[in-house]
Amino acid sequence: MSASETHAAAAVHIPRNTIPKLEPRRRRQQNVNPTPVPETPTLPPPPITSDWTFMVPRARILSRKDHDAFLASATQSLVAAWIFSLADSVVDTPCSAVNKDQLSDTVKSILKILDEAEELVLRSPPDEQGSSRFGNKAFRGYVNLVSEKAAGWHNALGIESQEAVAEVSTYFKQSFGNRSRIDYGSGHELNFMMWLLCLYQLGRLQQSDFKALSLTVFSRYLALMRIIQMTYYLEPAGSHGVWGLDDYQFLPFLFGASQLLHHPYITPRAIHQQLTIEEFGDDYLYLGQVAFVNNTKTVKGLRWHSPMLDDISSAKSWSKVDGGMRRMFVAEVLGKLPVMQHFLFGSLIPAVEGMSEDARSHDDRETSDADGHKDHAHDGTGWGDCCGIKVPSSIAAAQEMKKGSKGDTLRRIPFD
Numbered sequence: 001m002s003a004s005e006t007h008a009a010a011a012v013h014i015p016r017n018t019i020p021k022l023e024p025r026r027r028r029q030q031n032v033n034p035t036p037v038p039e040t041p042t043l044p045p046p047p048i049t050s051d052w053t054f055m056v057p058r059a060r061i062l063s064r065k066d067h068d069a070f071l072a073s074a075t076q077s078l079v080a081a082w083i084f085s086l087a088d089s090v091v092d093t094p095c096s097a098v099n100k101d102q103l104s105d106t107v108k109s110i111l112k113i114l115d116e117a118e119e120l121v122l123r124s125p126p127d128e129q130g131s132s133r134f135g136n137k138a139f140r141g142y143v144n145l146v147s148e149k150a151a152g153w154h155n156a157l158g159i160e161s162q163e164a165v166a167e168v169s170t171y172f173k174q175s176f177g178n179r180s181r182i183d184y185g186s187g188h189e190l191n192f193m194m195w196l197l198c199l200y201q202l203g204r205l206q207q208s209d210f211k212a213l214s215l216t217v218f219s220r221y222l223a224l225m226r227i228i229q230m231t232y233y234l235e236p237a238g239s240h241g242v243w244g245l246d247d248y249q250f251l252p253f254l255f256g257a258s259q260l261l262h263h264p265y266i267t268p269r270a271i272h273q274q275l276t277i278e279e280f281g282d283d284y285l286y287l288g289q290v291a292f293v294n295n296t297k298t299v300k301g302l303r304w305h306s307p308m309l310d311d312i313s314s315a316k317s318w319s320k321v322d323g324g325m326r327r328m329f330v331a332e333v334l335g336k337l338p339v340m341q342h343f344l345f346g347s348l349i350p351a352v353e354g355m356s357e358d359a360r361s362h363d364d365r366e367t368s369d370a371d372g373h374k375d376h377a378h379d380g381t382g383w384g385d386c387c388g389i390k391v392p393s394s395i396a397a398a399q400e401m402k403k404g405s406k407g408d409t410l411r412r413i414p415f416d
Contacts, residue, residue, distance in 0.1 A: 037323035038330045040084035041077040046203050047348075054163035057170045057344035062356040067337045069352040076334055078349065082197045083251070083329060087258040087322075089210035094259065094283035098216050106157060106204045107212050110196075113153045114220045117176075120145045121231055135182025139232035143179040157204055164202065167346045171195035174344070176225075177234050184229060185237025186250040187342055190333070192221055193251065194349060201348040214255050219285065222252060226292060245308055246293055254329060256286025257322040268315045271302065 061067050070076055103111075124142040150169040151162075159165055175192035177184035196213055199205045205213065228234065229248065236247040245253055260266055270276040271290045281288040293306055302310040315321050333339055345351035 033324075033327070035327055035331075038080065038084070038326050040088055041081040043081040043085050043207075044078065046201050049164075049202060052164075053347060054161065054167045055347050056166050057346035057349070059342060059358045060345045060351040060355040061337070061340045061343060062358060064337060066352075066355045067340055069355060070340065071335065073352045075345070075350055075352065079194075079197070079334065080330065082200070083193060083254070084326065085207075086193075086210055086214045087255050087326075090214045090255055091258050091261050092263070093211065093215065094280075095215040095219055095285070096283050098212050100216065103212055103216070104206070104209050106199065107209055107217060109157050110199075110217050111220055113156070114217075114224050116149065116153070117146060118224050118227060120149070121227060126231055126233075134233065135235045136232040137182065139177070139182050139228075139234065140179050142228070142232065143173070143176060146176060147173055157199065159202065159204070167348065168195065168198045168202070170344060170346070171198060175221075176228065178237065181235070181237075182232065183235040183237045184225070184248055186246075186248065186333075187237060187339060189225075189249055189251055191344070192218075194344075198346075198348045215259075215285075218251070218255065219288075222249070222285075222289075225249075230296075245312075246289065246306065249289060250329070250333075252285040252289035254322075254325040256284055256289065257318055257325050259284050260286060260318045261322055263318065268313045268318060268321055271309065271313050 061070055120142060124138055124145055126136040126138045150173060151165050154165045154169055154172075159168060171191045172195045175188055175195060177188050196205065196217070225248070234248075266276060266280065266284070266287075271287065277287050277291045277294075281291040290302070290309065293309070294300075294302070297305040302313070312321055312324065315324070345355075
């Protein structure tokens with residue numbers, strides 16, 4: 001029997017029921033986040049402050065017990081209500097939708113303050129950097145100039161009481177970064193939002209201002225901080241930020257997701273499309289921040305320098321991104337002791353009765369932090385969420401590369 005005949009005979013004797021059936025591949029189940037999207041708490045009306053007792057804000061969360069008390073407090077709800085109310089006010093709204101001719105007097109005054117704060121950069125030029133990728137000490141002179149101007153700026157906002165100015169201006173001065181460590185992070189960004197909350201508590205801002213605060217004032221603050229970051233090479237306050245989205249900012253992604261919530265054609269994947277970012281970056285905070293991150297890295301591609309942003313871009317809708325950002329704010333900001341131990345409480349953003357009290361001023365506390373971070377809690381893992389090790393600025397690396405058309409001759413830092 002030939003070979004072909006042998007194969008043919010063998011084929012006849014194979015039982016049909018032994019041949020596996022082809023079945024369609026089952027669709028992989030999507031992971032469902034069991035944590036519900038946090039709702040926006042009701043924002044209480046401003047208190048009556050005609051006979052108010054003001055106080056200079058201090059750190060009050062010094063232990064796990066203090067933090068637990070904060071999480072169950074009305075102040076935690078106040079902070080969440082403020083941030084989420086600002087995000088809610090800009091749903092499906094581009095920055096260009098704000099009519100700048102109809103801004104309130106307080107919002108116009110805030111924008112003027114930020115303009116003047118930018119002018120102070122010219123009065124405190126950076127020291128010779130010498131190709132160093134760590135913070136430039138001239139930043140301390142800049143913060144000193146801001147402190148000198150702070151009282152007059154707050155008087156222009158209609159705050160005349162020296163005690164009120166002392167309380168509110170503390171948050172404002174902290175929003176530019178840490179004078180001692182020469183770093184900046186999303187905690188300082190949060191201080192800026194707490195400054196605006198204080199102005200609301202004093203009746204200087206109304207709910208009708210919320211859209212302008214999120215899209216015009218906050219955008220102006222971001223632009224100012226980018227100038228300051230690039231001028232003084234501010235170091236990240238933690239290794240790639242507490243949230244892992246960006247070395248420095250968080251709220252552009254939260255507010256930006258709300259802006260894009262139901263956009264007809266810009267999807268989360270659009271952050272990989274350079275033309276989309278260039279065309280819409282000025283109108284949408286999320287895209288604008290991605291553009292800034294891309295422009296200040298020494299390597300190309302979100303996959304390499306911002307893997308979490310890259311992962312988030314695979315979300316099917318902006319509602320998924322929006323919900324994730326809100327969960328992140330509650331869990332990774334308000335819910336983390338290493339972060340909240342730096343949060344400041346005064347009379348307008350009050351501490352819970354019975355919380356610990358730090359007798360030092362915030363300036364003294366900052367100096368102590370710069371000397372080694374030995375006086376406050378860490379989470380016990382890694383380098384710690386709040387302080388970490390000194391992290392060279394990727395902005396500094398990128399700027400130094402550009403000087404003298406050096407190209408890629410400067411050694412890349414490991415945090416790019």
